Amino acid sequence: MAAGSARALAQALGTLDAGGAANKINLIPQDFFAELCEQIIHHLNHKIPGVNTAELCQRIQTSGIEINIGDLAKVANILSFLFSTAARNNLSTEELVTTLGSAVSTLPKHALQVIRHVWNEQGKSITASEDARNVATVGQFVDMKWKLGVAMSSDTCRSLKYPYVTVTLTVADPSGQITDKSFEMTIPQFKNFFRQFKEMASVLETV
Template structure:
């Protein structure tokens, strides 16, 4: 059984998959499998939405996101259960009778080629179970007015981190720190980088 949020109709998602040309569907599946192997940090919904539009299939980002989530869930579940390509196809057919034969052929072929790599990475990731830092940005600012702060006109650093969690979803974390805290933060990152170079 496929688990998605309650507002998502699996048959409707599968019907949208059936509208995609085989080569476009194959590219999307391949991108998801690369992510599940740890070779990319996330699957870009907007990029896939544009790819579908170039192929003449107009789906809004929510529908594209539903496709990516459904496929990711099924590939991840197949990896955890060590399913063969034939068993994965059987499970997909049990979850929805709307799968087209060409789509199932694409899934079968790609799972046959990538299953062992996905399984190995998913096992390793299950042990670590942490997200991946994709990007970090910082800005220097100056506090000029506040209802609660007594020490104004002191500089601060605003940090924004872009993080891909283990499911591939992108989230943002932001926080502020003093210049001294930021210098310590920077020093710790430099130490981590030098340790990683020796590994």
């Protein structure tokens, strides 16, 4: 392993150990940890827009494990940096696992086994081209949902009864974390929003 790649990998491992992420990994059951690693690999290989840590966290919590979304997102970010660094430097499975085992003493055995399996099976699929190395600086749109509601009252008015639209955008941020962003619009605002979408669609049809 070249000196530059060794330093980059050491940075990832140092963050993993010093940030206490290795201890958080110990809380995650092996099947969920494997799913997290596979989602990260698929994201790095541009097969999915991001890692849905919110949905995965909810399922882990439902299974009886106490872990919060912030800790799971931190683990996902570190693993993503770890895998991308390994891909850029063409690390073999043994090089990656050996370095992990020697650098992070608190990393649980089941995590090393999962990383070995996932990297051995899918690590080579990550595109290590120059374009793939460039990290995106903007988020990626995943989905949009909306619903119509009626405001019945407020602190200043007892009976409003005006309609409004709640829009929820699901986006993947540059690190690959999938999050929901919600906002409300009045009916005129929503009509203007819809009109702009129609204008975009018309322009796209001419491309």
